[in-house]
Amino acid sequence: MKMRSWLLGSVWRVASSVILLTVIGCNWAEIGYSVPEGPLPPNTILFSQMMRELSATPGFTDAMLAHLNEAQKNGPALMTPRLVSRLKRMMIGRDWQGMNRFPGWTMRALNPTANIANRLVNGRSNGPDGAVEEPAGDKKSLEEAKKWVDVETYPLDKEVTISLDEPSTLPPFSTEDVMTNVGAGVTVRDGADPVRAPMHPESQRLVNVLNRVSLNGVEGSAVATATIGGKNATTPEALIQALMDTGHTVVVHDGRYFANFGHFHFHGQEVIMPFWLNMQMLVPGTVRPLLVPASHAEYEWQVRGPKINADVSWFFGVDGKAEFRTMDSLSQAWVLGRNAHEYRGADAVEVTRLIGRMSVAYAHQHIRRPELPFGGYYPLGVCQDAVAAIEKKMTGKVTLFPITADMSLFDDPRDEEVNALMRATPNDREGGMPEPERVFGSLPTTDFNAVTIPGLAADLVATHNAWENGSLIRTPNWVGKLAAQLISGTVLTMLVVIIALVVRKRRKKRQVTAS
Structure with a gap:
């Protein structure tokens, strides 16, 4: 005994x-860590501070959530019903600290809330033997494709020739077309970029034409031809080459930004509202994991020349559209911006060719799987996926996180090149620990002290130093x-x-x- x-x-x-x-061994003061709410740059306010001021306004919380449900469809962050419910509880419970790092989840925690689309993917896209059903290329298929790509008035079922030799006659940029007044001093979306907005007519026309010639690759589409300086183009890459051949300079940038979740302005102030992810790295000297705002990635074309001056981008957004887009609005200062890679000449043409293939592949997905919510955003990837796939092809490595595409959906033999590119990238659907190279590579700056979100710069500097000197501790590994x-x-x-x-x-x- x-x-x-x-x-x-x-x-x-x-x-x-x-x-x-x-x-x-723990710094227990960090257990009750208070998220810094300053210092803030001029003319800037945190989302939590805005909501703290507005919380006493009757009905505003519900109005804000209703607007988020609608507005986020045009932004780079995904709000599932579970996340909306969690944000609502924070608003009602006045959890301002939690709101400052919303949601703060790992990919393992986030994936189940975003995988609702997978449950809606059924066998009707495939034949009885599992083979891919070939869309008939009929009018219905073309109408479905056009829903997800902005081609303006250019028909898909009729041949069309579009001349770029004369100046665009499209209307100028107007903030009335994009900005929304929610009330109580809150507006949504951003104003005009003083450099890019004046180019809107040319940029919008170039977007429409690039999207239209991209869809030449969709079965049943009649051929659209763009002409400039006697050069004809029926593909995006051929159009970029034609621009170069007619004296235009074309530079393609791999752009990285902090994703702006809300695009809110409060009494004229920019509202910091990122979408925070847990990177599963321990911030040195604390027991806190590194939380970083989700990043946004896109390809950007800068065209300058004798006939066309335009800036356009391409990405797959939460609106479900994998398309060329204009870049007229002025990004809020806190989202920063970095060109991770720059492509000129033949490389610029090749990136454009691959983007054209991506546009066709996503058009095939929309035709085959029209039932996917958010147009397939998340199961078909987020904005980073296609950019990362092309980055791997062009540079041999991937520096983007997260990547969410469900590769079982990329099974169309017509898009085998795109399927192979997507398969070659890392994937975060299983919620594994992201590689530090991808975490830090996704950031919109290499100078972490330039980050203006309170508390983040110091965390990034300390964690990056730990990674470089080999002392980084992963969570929940510790x-x-x-x-x-x-x-x-x-x-x-x-x-x-x-x-x-x-x-x-x-x-x-x-x-x-x-x-």
Whole structure:
């Protein structure tokens, strides 16, 4: 009995020692970490501060959530019903601190809330033997494709020739077309970029033409031809080459930004509202994981020349559209911006060719799977996926996170080149720990001190330094290590005690036998 008591006591002492060492090694002040709400740059306010001021306004919380449900369809962040519910609880409960790092989830936690689209993918896209059904290329298919790509008035079922030799006659940029007044001093979307907005007529026409010639690759589409300076183009890459051949300079940028979740302005101030993700890295000197705003990535074409001056972009957005877009609005200062890669000449043409293939592949997805919510955003990838796939082809590496495409959906043999590009990229659907290179590579700046979101710059600097010097600790790995220490210490103690008991018992037995 005494021996058993001693055994239990030993086990408890070892376990207590490990726990005590764990506690001593933690900065418990960080457990109650208060998210900084300053300093803030001029003319800037946090979303939590805006909501704190507006929380007393009757009905405004519901109005804000209703607007988020609608407005986020044109932005780079995804709000599932579960996330909307969580944000609503924060608003009602006045959890301003939680709102400052919303949602703060790992990909493993986020994936189930965003995978609702997978449950709606059924067998009607495939034949009875599992083979891909070839869309008929009929009018219905073309109408479905046109819903997801802005081609303005250019028909898909009729041949069309579009001349770019004369200036665009499209109307100028107007903030009335994009900005919405929610009330109580809150407006949504951003104003005019003083450099890009004046180019809107040319940019919008170039967007329409690039999108239209992209859809030449969709079965049943009549051929659209763009002409400039005597050069004809029926593909996006051919159009870019024609622009170069007629004296235009074309530069393609791989742009990285912090995703602007809300695009809110409050009494004229820019509202910081990112979508935070847990990067599963321990911020040195704390017991906090590194939380980083979700990033946005896109390809951007800067065209300058004798006939056309335009800036256009391409990305797959939460609106479900994988298309060329204008870039007229002025981004809020806190989202920053970085050109991770720059392509000219033949490389610019090749990136454009691959983007054209991506446009066709996503058009095929929309025709085959029109039931996907958000146009397939998340199961077909987010804005980073296509950019990362092309980055891998052009540079041999991927520096973007997260990547969410469900590769089982990329099974159309007509798009095998795109399928192969997507398969070659890392994938975060299983919620594994993201590589630091992709986490830091996704950021919109390499100068972390330029980040103006309160508290983030110091966390990035410290964590990046730890990664570089080899002292980075991953979470929840550190919890696992502590648990392993506890278990191994306890098991070792038990083995030692058992061996001691056996030895002692044998000694007593020999003593009895000898006597």
